[in-house]
Amino acid sequence: MRIEDIRNKQIAIASFSLASILSLISFFTLNSTLIILSFFFLLICVLSFNYGYVFFSLLSNFLGFEQKLTHYKLSKERNCIITEEPKRATFIIELSLKKESPNEIKKLLEVIDFPFKLELVLSKENADKLIEDLKLKRAMLELKLQKEKDKEIISRKIAEIDEEINKISSANPLNAFFFAFVSAEGNSENEAIATAYERAKSFCNAAQAILGASTRIIYDEEINRAIDVAIFPSGLDEYKNL
Numbered sequence: 001m002r003i004e005d006i007r008n009k010q011i012a013i014a015s016f017s018l019a020s021i022l023s024l025i026s027f028f029t030l031n032s033t034l035i036i037l038s039f040f041f042l043l044i045c046v047l048s049f050n051y052g053y054v055f056f057s058l059l060s061n062f063l064g065f066e067q068k069l070t071h072y073k074l075s076k077e078r079n080c081i082i083t084e085e086p087k088r089a090t091f092i093i094e095l096s097l098k099k100e101s102p103n104e105i106k107k108l109l110e111v112i113d114f115p116f117k118l119e120l121v122l123s124k125e126n127a128d129k130l131i132e133d134l135k136l137k138r139a140m141l142e143l144k145l146q147k148e149k150d151k152e153i154i155s156r157k158i159a160e161i162d163e164e165i166n167k168i169s170s171a172n173p174l175n176a177f178f179f180a181f182v183s184a185e186g187n188s189e190n191e192a193i194a195t196a197y198e199r200a201k202s203f204c205n206a207a208q209a210i211l212g213a214s215t216r217i218i219y220d221e222e223i224n225r226a227i228d229v230a231i232f233p234s235g236l237d238e239y240k241n242l
Helices: 003-029 032-049 053-063 070-077 102-111 124-147 151-171 173-183 189-200 206-216 221-231
Strands: 066-068 090-096 117-121
Touching: 003 032, 124 151
Parallel strands: 090 117
Antiparallel strands: 066 090
Protein backbone atom coordinates (compact mmCIF):
# COMPACT_ATOMS: atom_id res chain seq x y z
CA MET A 1 0.00 0.00 0.00
CA ARG A 2 1.28 3.46 -0.89
CA ILE A 3 2.39 5.77 1.89
CA GLU A 4 -0.17 8.44 0.96
CA ASP A 5 -2.98 5.83 1.00
CA ILE A 6 -2.01 4.82 4.54
CA ARG A 7 -1.93 8.48 5.56
CA ASN A 8 -5.32 9.14 3.96
CA LYS A 9 -6.89 6.17 5.73
CA GLN A 10 -5.40 7.20 9.07
CA ILE A 11 -6.81 10.71 8.63
CA ALA A 12 -10.18 9.27 7.60
CA ILE A 13 -10.38 6.92 10.61
CA ALA A 14 -9.30 9.64 13.05
CA SER A 15 -11.77 12.13 11.53
CA PHE A 16 -14.64 9.61 11.59
CA SER A 17 -13.88 8.75 15.22
CA LEU A 18 -13.86 12.41 16.24
CA ALA A 19 -17.04 13.08 14.25
CA SER A 20 -18.78 10.14 15.96
CA ILE A 21 -17.74 11.24 19.46
CA LEU A 22 -18.76 14.86 18.83
CA SER A 23 -22.09 13.77 17.32
CA LEU A 24 -22.83 11.65 20.37
CA ILE A 25 -21.97 14.48 22.77
CA SER A 26 -23.96 17.04 20.74
CA PHE A 27 -26.97 14.69 20.74
CA PHE A 28 -27.16 14.92 24.54
CA THR A 29 -26.02 18.53 24.95
CA LEU A 30 -27.64 20.01 21.79
CA ASN A 31 -24.55 22.17 21.38
CA SER A 32 -24.55 23.76 17.89
CA THR A 33 -20.76 24.23 17.87
CA LEU A 34 -20.21 20.51 18.44
CA ILE A 35 -22.67 19.67 15.67
CA ILE A 36 -20.77 21.90 13.23
CA LEU A 37 -17.46 20.38 14.31
CA SER A 38 -18.77 16.84 13.83
CA PHE A 39 -19.87 17.71 10.27
CA PHE A 40 -16.46 19.26 9.64
CA PHE A 41 -14.58 16.11 10.71
CA LEU A 42 -17.02 13.97 8.72
CA LEU A 43 -16.21 16.07 5.65
CA ILE A 44 -12.48 15.53 6.20
CA CYS A 45 -13.17 11.80 6.46
CA VAL A 46 -15.03 11.78 3.12
CA LEU A 47 -12.31 13.82 1.41
CA SER A 48 -9.59 11.52 2.72
CA PHE A 49 -11.33 8.39 1.45
CA ASN A 50 -11.69 10.02 -1.96
CA TYR A 51 -7.92 10.55 -2.12
CA GLY A 52 -8.29 14.30 -2.27
CA TYR A 53 -10.15 14.36 -5.60
CA VAL A 54 -13.32 15.84 -4.11
CA PHE A 55 -11.20 18.32 -2.17
CA PHE A 56 -9.51 19.56 -5.33
CA SER A 57 -12.88 19.93 -7.08
CA LEU A 58 -14.22 22.01 -4.19
CA LEU A 59 -11.05 24.09 -4.19
CA SER A 60 -11.43 24.69 -7.93
CA ASN A 61 -14.99 25.97 -7.54
CA PHE A 62 -14.06 28.11 -4.53
CA LEU A 63 -11.14 29.80 -6.30
CA GLY A 64 -13.19 30.36 -9.45
CA PHE A 65 -10.97 28.80 -12.09
CA GLU A 66 -11.03 25.53 -13.97
CA GLN A 67 -8.75 22.65 -13.01
CA LYS A 68 -7.68 19.66 -15.00
CA LEU A 69 -6.75 16.78 -12.74
CA THR A 70 -5.23 14.76 -15.57
CA HIS A 71 -1.99 13.97 -13.76
CA TYR A 72 -3.69 13.13 -10.51
CA LYS A 73 -6.29 10.85 -12.12
CA LEU A 74 -3.64 9.14 -14.22
CA SER A 75 -1.47 8.32 -11.20
CA LYS A 76 -4.53 7.04 -9.32
CA GLU A 77 -5.74 4.83 -12.20
CA ARG A 78 -2.31 3.32 -12.73
CA ASN A 79 -1.87 2.76 -9.00
CA CYS A 80 1.36 4.69 -8.75
CA ILE A 81 2.50 8.15 -7.77
CA ILE A 82 5.30 9.43 -9.97
CA THR A 83 7.30 11.84 -7.91
CA GLU A 84 10.83 13.06 -7.37
CA GLU A 85 10.66 11.63 -3.84
CA PRO A 86 8.63 8.38 -4.02
CA LYS A 87 7.61 8.43 -0.35
CA ARG A 88 6.09 11.89 -0.58
CA ALA A 89 3.03 12.20 -2.80
CA THR A 90 3.30 15.00 -5.32
CA PHE A 91 0.09 16.22 -6.87
CA ILE A 92 0.41 18.08 -10.14
CA ILE A 93 -2.46 20.40 -11.00
CA GLU A 94 -2.68 21.85 -14.47
CA LEU A 95 -4.61 25.11 -14.32
CA SER A 96 -6.68 26.33 -17.22
CA LEU A 97 -6.41 30.03 -16.51
CA LYS A 98 -9.13 32.48 -17.47
CA LYS A 99 -8.93 36.12 -16.39
CA GLU A 100 -6.34 35.58 -13.68
CA SER A 101 -2.72 36.01 -14.69
CA PRO A 102 -0.39 33.01 -14.18
CA ASN A 103 1.64 34.98 -11.62
CA GLU A 104 -1.44 35.80 -9.54
CA ILE A 105 -2.60 32.19 -9.54
CA LYS A 106 0.88 31.04 -8.55
CA LYS A 107 0.96 33.50 -5.65
CA LEU A 108 -2.50 32.37 -4.57
CA LEU A 109 -1.49 28.72 -4.54
CA GLU A 110 1.73 29.42 -2.67
CA VAL A 111 -0.10 30.87 0.33
CA ILE A 112 -2.46 27.89 0.65
CA ASP A 113 -1.13 25.55 3.32
CA PHE A 114 -1.34 22.03 1.86
CA PRO A 115 -0.10 18.96 3.76
CA PHE A 116 1.66 17.81 0.61
CA LYS A 117 3.84 19.28 -2.10
CA LEU A 118 2.00 21.22 -4.81
CA GLU A 119 3.47 21.98 -8.21
CA LEU A 120 2.08 24.38 -10.78
CA VAL A 121 2.14 23.28 -14.39
CA LEU A 122 1.30 26.04 -16.86
CA SER A 123 -0.14 25.24 -20.25
CA LYS A 124 2.05 26.16 -23.23
CA GLU A 125 -0.23 29.10 -24.13
CA ASN A 126 -0.08 30.58 -20.64
CA ALA A 127 3.65 30.01 -20.35
CA ASP A 128 4.19 31.76 -23.69
CA LYS A 129 2.04 34.69 -22.57
CA LEU A 130 4.01 34.98 -19.35
CA ILE A 131 7.29 34.94 -21.28
CA GLU A 132 6.00 37.66 -23.64
CA ASP A 133 5.04 39.85 -20.66
CA LEU A 134 8.48 39.35 -19.13
CA LYS A 135 10.23 40.17 -22.41
CA LEU A 136 8.19 43.38 -22.70
CA LYS A 137 9.16 44.33 -19.15
CA ARG A 138 12.78 43.56 -20.00
CA ALA A 139 12.68 45.80 -23.10
CA MET A 140 11.29 48.68 -21.03
CA LEU A 141 14.08 48.23 -18.48
CA GLU A 142 16.68 48.28 -21.27
CA LEU A 143 15.32 51.62 -22.47
CA LYS A 144 15.43 52.89 -18.91
CA LEU A 145 18.99 51.60 -18.56
CA GLN A 146 20.16 53.99 -21.29
CA LYS A 147 18.77 57.03 -19.42
CA GLU A 148 19.18 56.24 -15.72
CA LYS A 149 22.42 56.79 -13.82
CA ASP A 150 21.93 53.95 -11.36
CA LYS A 151 22.52 51.16 -13.87
CA GLU A 152 23.41 48.50 -11.31
CA ILE A 153 19.85 48.13 -9.93
CA ILE A 154 18.28 48.00 -13.41
CA SER A 155 20.88 45.52 -14.65
CA ARG A 156 20.08 43.31 -11.65
CA LYS A 157 16.35 43.47 -12.49
CA ILE A 158 17.07 42.53 -16.11
CA ALA A 159 19.12 39.55 -14.91
CA GLU A 160 16.23 38.46 -12.67
CA ILE A 161 13.81 38.64 -15.61
CA ASP A 162 16.20 36.61 -17.79
CA GLU A 163 16.39 33.99 -15.06
CA GLU A 164 12.59 33.86 -14.79
CA ILE A 165 12.19 33.52 -18.58
CA ASN A 166 14.73 30.71 -18.63
CA LYS A 167 13.00 28.95 -15.73
CA ILE A 168 9.57 29.09 -17.38
CA SER A 169 10.77 28.07 -20.85
CA SER A 170 13.06 25.22 -19.78
CA ALA A 171 12.24 23.99 -16.27
CA ASN A 172 8.48 23.72 -16.81
CA PRO A 173 7.88 20.00 -17.42
CA LEU A 174 4.93 20.48 -19.74
CA ASN A 175 6.86 22.90 -21.94
CA ALA A 176 9.97 20.74 -21.73
CA PHE A 177 8.17 17.72 -23.09
CA PHE A 178 6.13 19.73 -25.59
CA PHE A 179 9.15 21.26 -27.29
CA ALA A 180 10.99 17.95 -27.21
CA PHE A 181 7.97 16.17 -28.71
CA VAL A 182 7.61 18.73 -31.51
CA SER A 183 11.28 18.36 -32.38
CA ALA A 184 10.80 14.59 -32.64
CA GLU A 185 7.62 14.70 -34.73
CA GLY A 186 9.21 12.99 -37.73
CA ASN A 187 9.29 9.64 -35.92
CA SER A 188 6.48 7.28 -34.98
CA GLU A 189 4.59 8.24 -31.81
CA ASN A 190 6.32 5.69 -29.58
CA GLU A 191 9.74 6.67 -30.89
CA ALA A 192 8.84 10.35 -30.55
CA ILE A 193 7.98 9.83 -26.89
CA ALA A 194 11.23 8.00 -26.21
CA THR A 195 13.22 10.72 -28.02
CA ALA A 196 11.26 13.48 -26.29
CA TYR A 197 11.92 11.92 -22.90
CA GLU A 198 15.66 11.74 -23.57
CA ARG A 199 15.70 15.41 -24.57
CA ALA A 200 13.33 16.60 -21.86
CA LYS A 201 15.17 14.90 -19.02
CA SER A 202 18.25 17.02 -19.69
CA PHE A 203 16.51 20.02 -18.15
CA CYS A 204 13.87 18.50 -15.91
CA ASN A 205 13.84 15.39 -13.76
CA ALA A 206 12.35 12.08 -14.83
CA ALA A 207 9.19 12.60 -12.79
CA GLN A 208 8.47 15.88 -14.56
CA ALA A 209 9.27 14.42 -17.97
CA ILE A 210 6.78 11.59 -17.50
CA LEU A 211 4.13 14.07 -16.37
CA GLY A 212 4.70 16.10 -19.51
CA ALA A 213 4.27 12.95 -21.57
CA SER A 214 1.10 11.85 -19.81
CA THR A 215 -0.42 15.30 -20.33
CA ARG A 216 -0.17 15.02 -24.09
CA ILE A 217 -1.34 11.40 -24.40
CA ILE A 218 -3.66 10.20 -21.66
CA TYR A 219 -5.60 7.08 -22.50
CA ASP A 220 -3.39 5.26 -24.97
CA GLU A 221 -2.26 2.32 -22.84
CA GLU A 222 0.36 1.14 -25.31
CA ILE A 223 2.09 4.52 -25.26
CA ASN A 224 1.74 4.73 -21.48
CA ARG A 225 3.51 1.37 -21.22
CA ALA A 226 6.26 2.68 -23.49
CA ILE A 227 6.62 5.68 -21.20
CA ASP A 228 6.82 3.41 -18.15
CA VAL A 229 9.65 1.45 -19.71
CA ALA A 230 11.46 4.65 -20.70
CA ILE A 231 11.20 6.13 -17.22
CA PHE A 232 11.38 3.05 -15.01
CA PRO A 233 13.30 0.28 -16.83
CA SER A 234 13.11 -1.93 -13.72
CA GLY A 235 9.31 -1.66 -13.60
CA LEU A 236 6.79 0.06 -11.35
CA ASP A 237 6.65 -2.53 -8.54
CA GLU A 238 8.54 -0.35 -6.06
CA TYR A 239 6.05 2.48 -6.63
CA LYS A 240 2.98 0.22 -6.49
CA ASN A 241 4.14 -1.22 -3.18
CA LEU A 242 4.65 2.14 -1.45
